[in-house]
Amino acid sequence: MTNALLPEGFRDRLPPFADAAARLEQAVLGAAYAHGYERADPALAEFEAGLASRLKSARAQDVVRFVDPVSQATLAIRPDMTAQIGRIAATRMGHHPRPVRLSYAGPVLKLRASQLSPERELRQMGCELIGLDTVVAAREIVDVAVAALEAAGVRGISIDFTLPDLVATLAAGPLPVDASLIGELSDRLDAKDAGGVAEIAPAYLPLIEAAGPFEPAHDRLCAFDVGGALRSRLDGLWAIASGLKGRVALTLDPTERHGFEYQTWLGFSIFAEGVRGEIGRGGSYTIVHEGGAEEAAVGFSLYADAIVAAGLGDIDRRRLFVPLGTDPAISAAMRAKGWVTVAALEAGDTPEAQLCTHLLVEGEARAL
Numbered sequence: 099m100t101n102a103l104l105p106e107g108f109r110d111r112l113p114p115f116a117d118a119a120a121r122l123e124q125a126v127l128g129a130a131y132a133h134g135y136e137r138a139d140p141a142l143a144e145f146e147a148g149l150a151s152r153l154k155s156a157r158a159q160d161v162v163r164f165v166d167p168v169s170q171a172t173l174a175i176r177p178d179m180t181a182q183i184g185r186i187a188a189t190r191m192g193h194h195p196r197p198v199r200l201s202y203a204g205p206v207l208k209l210r211a212s213q214l215s216p217e218r219e220l221r222q223m224g225c226e227l228i229g230l231d232t233v234v235a236a237r238e239i240v241d242v243a244v245a246a247l248e249a250a251g252v253r254g255i256s257i258d259f260t261l262p263d264l265v266a267t268l269a270a271g272p273l274p275v276d277a278s279l280i281g282e283l284s285d286r287l288d289a290k291d292a293g294g295v296a297e298i299a300p301a302y303l304p305l306i307e308a309a310g311p312f313e314p315a316h317d318r319l320c321a322f323d324v325g326g327a328l329r330s331r332l333d334g335l336w337a338i339a340s341g342l343k344g345r346v347a348l349t350l351d352p353t354e355r356h357g358f359e360y361q362t363w364l365g366f367s368i369f370a371e372g373v374r375g376e377i378g379r380g381g382s383y384t385i386v387h388e389g390g391a392e393e394a395a396v397g398f399s400l401y402a403d404a405i406v407a408a409g410l411g412d413i414d415r416r417r418l419f420v421p422l423g424t425d426p427a428i429s430a431a432m433r434a435k436g437w438v439t440v441a442a443l444e445a446g447d448t449p450e451a452q453l454c455t456h457l458l459v460e461g462e463a464r465a466l
């Protein structure tokens with residue numbers, strides 16, 4: 099074993115990819131800021147118990163935990179920043195008028211690699227709107243997600259909507275299912291396992307068919323909605339989707355549960371052309387305050403690594419080689435025009451060695 103290796107699931111990000119990721123993050127957070135989402139920068143680790151219980155219905159997450167030698171408490175390294183933003187909104191910003199709009203970006207650590215990525219350390223960024231999970235609030239969040247990705251130059255965006263609490267809602271109303279079987283039924287619906295669904299609750303089978311391009315899928319789901327238990331959810335989805343028509347491709351997969359542990363009536367996954375797997379997701383959820391009071395919220399998270407790895411971040415290098423002995427004022431003038439200048443520090447240095455695309459000749463940039 100050598101110290102030069104990193105553990106499985108970890109990697110260093112090098113130029114030009116680290117620069118591209120930073121630019122992407124800047125563009126996304128800039129767009130979020132322009133929509134009123136100010137930045138919060140939560141701690142990298144915190145008390146495990148607090149992190150796990152902040153969002154209602156969050157399963158005890160697979161987190162990397164350790165006993166802190168200083169506090170003697172079990173700490174967790176955040177696997178997701180949404181619960182942290184929820185904590186900040188519920189405690190230190192508890193007195194702020196609602197809704198509170200916050201953005202964030204930083205590394206998160208997963209105990210295990212996931213579908214989203216074979217990496218365990220990921221850069222997450224996103225926005226949370228705390229105090230509302232209405233259709234109008236959800237529309238804003240989805241809209242900001244799309245605007246932020248567009249600002250970062252990501253094209254061919256598509257959104258796949260889901261209804262995370264669908265089975266629980268139906269089971270508690272028109273299509274009763276034994277409480278002990280709800281989890282199993284949700285898993286089989288998520289896996290589109292018709293045989294498995296038929297064994298537990300055949301009445302749920304049409305849900306498997308109600309997945310696909312948004313409008314026909316929505317129609318099928320409306321037709322299935324016996325008794326109207328899903329009416330408000332379906333109307334809400336329609337309103338959110340109609341705001342995005344023509345701008346992004348839309349699909350609906352009502353029983354998709356993967357990655358939506360704590361989301362309530364609304365969930366969505368974000369995809370981009372040319373990128374394998376999802377680049378983000380979001381939805382509505384419930385924050386639990388210290389005294390047990392509950393507060394609705396909605397938000398989204400994006401994962402920059404997948405976008406950059408697919409070459410969608412801007413990885414163009416345009417670097418101007420400045421020969422030894424050049425007047426520093428000339429370099430400064432070129433930088434002021436937007437050039438990246440790379441100064442020769444030794445006589446033998448070359449533009450090629452410095453990965454330059456241009457050479458400074460008589461005050462002009464000449465392409466190489």
Ligand SMILES: N[C@@H](Cc1c[nH]c[nH+]1)C(=O)O
Pocket residue numbers: 178179180224225226357361379380381382383396397398399
């Ligand atoms: N943080 C969630 C997405 C989310 C943000 N807000 C609500 N949901 C995730 O990364 O899966």
